[in-house]
Amino acid sequence: MEVATLFLGLFYTLNVKPTLNRTFICIVFVFLPLLILFQLGTKWIFTIFLILSTLAIFNFFSKSIRSILDLSFLVLGSNLSEDSAQRLTYFFISNEQYHLYYYTSIYLVAFSLLAFLYKKLISNINPITPLPFKVRLYILFISIFTIIVVYLNTFIRVDPSETIAFRINVALETGYLFMMAILARILYQSIKKHREFQQMTKEQEQQLNYMNSLEKVNKEMRKFQHDYANILLTMRGYLENEDLEGLKNYFQSHILKAEKETLIKNEVLSNLDNLKIVELKGLLATKLMRADQIGIKMNIEIPEVIEAIDMDIIDLTRIIGILTDNAIEACTKLEEGEVHIAFINTHQNSILIGIDNTVDESSINITDINKENFSTKGDGRGIGLSNVRDLLKGYNNVKMSTQIENGWFMQEIEIPNSQLTLHV
Known part of the structure; x- marks a missing residue:
């Protein structure tokens, strides 16, 4: 159940639509191998495969550097939800027959609420951004720590009545949250710098495009001006014969048609001055x-x-x-x-x-x-x-x-x- 909710949470926070093809990929390349590894009792291999395959698939689905951050937070959210569900069920539900029902309900509600709040908070970190080597090392460290947290949460159960174990678990989750806050800050700064660089590059590119467009129109206008004297000479015969109707037809069918596009483009580009x-x-x-x-x-x-x-x-x-x-x-x-x-x-x-x-x-x-x-x-x-x-x-x-x-x-x-x- 926890693995399924983790995947649903990633679909939700990363804005990835769970299509039939994507669901099939998740089942074939993650869930079925996990089931086999679980049956074989290979706990550490199970945990490592879960984290790495999940990261690979959702990074492929979303094309976003945020997949590691979302996975880490949802793992933390799953831990917190599980702890809350365990303690509330243990202390407030006396009938053991309904323990599983209440535990599952509390876990799903808590996890859904945390995923919703996280998505609202982190929605500004989404683009694809190249990361420095130091950032990638830190992400690797977060990934390793995530594997440890998932392993402890999955295979080492803490009795709600054990206060010391509970405090150790809380300390571990607090440290994990602190590391994710640092990661979020690093990603935000990297994205900010990348966008500033993109903006500068875009501005230079568009300025060059504009200047090239102006140069092209100016060349056409200079050509028109250069041919102006020749154009007047072609009209001389009509004027000498006082053939105004022929001059009108000649002007509209040849001169105006030939230069109209250049004049229009010049006018349109001049509108961009505002x-x-x-x-x-x-x-x-x-x-x-x-x-x-x-x-x-x-x-x-x-x-x-x-x-x-x-x-x-x-x-x-x-x-x-x-x-x-x-x-x-x-x-x-x-x-x-x-x-x-x-x-x-x-x-x-x-x-x-x-x-x-x-x-x-x-x-x-x-x-x-x-x-x-x-x-x-x-x-x-x-x-x-x-x-x-x-x-x-x-x-x-x-x-x-x-x-x-x-x-x-x-x-x-x-x-x-x-x-x-x-x-x-």
Whole structure:
């Protein structure tokens, strides 16, 4: 029972869905070998295999460095729950016939409560982060100590009436909790430094993208200016013959058509001047160039200066990037696809971000959009929207809405400028 609750607790705290495939993996690669080892009486091998296989599987499931921390805490939570259940049952339940029932009930309630409180407390440590060698050594030490704690808790039973043994057990668990607090602090600092490095790298990358986009448009404008004299000469014949209708047709069909795209791109890029967030400016410029290359009209509207948005810049660029990529890809299926992006200061203490694209309404159902892994692009390709929802879970007051209206697929994100709860 304790091993099963430990696994359920890890599924819960690591936000891993217990699918049929994952359950099958747990049964075949953990539970069945454990059953064999238990029957053979190899206590230490049983314990070592339990911890290492559990760590390996849940690290594979979650792709998170937090798996060791969650496992360690849940082992501690299991110990505390077991101690509480033993002592409460021993001192308050006189009828031995019901001891097992009350012990199991108290254990499950206590363990569930501790797992819930832990998840609320530790939800800010989740990303994949490379760790220094010293941190990995400390994690190895925690793992070894976890094996010892599990062994003592599983194979050495302490009688609730034995005060000295109980105090030793409490001291052991207190020291274990202290080591996990140190580990949580180390992980938090490592993640913080890694995110700062990511932000700096992202800022430099997006600034470079923006400068490259500007350079490309400037080259096209210089080319247009260089050809300006030749363009005027081609119009001379129409003017000498006073053929205004022919001049009009020539201008619209050749000159305007040839240079319209350059002028439009220059205008759209100039709209980015009001966005003072370098990372976003570079991201949008890159997406604009991509849309232009595949023949999709993209318009960006930023009517007022926006100095800052109250969201972690890495999360924000990931969200905008995913939604913009989805919008562009959806338009590739249409003959004349369009993407409109707007950043609006609502003057109500929030920023409204709208990403709209034309869509074939018959190919999408609004009720299916929020389903996990849903995508109009085919099976297994809905991870992007799922990632957006996961990122937004860390921002309590950010609202996202989706609707389809008059051939447009519209997604809006409203981000308050204050009172925003951010989980790093």
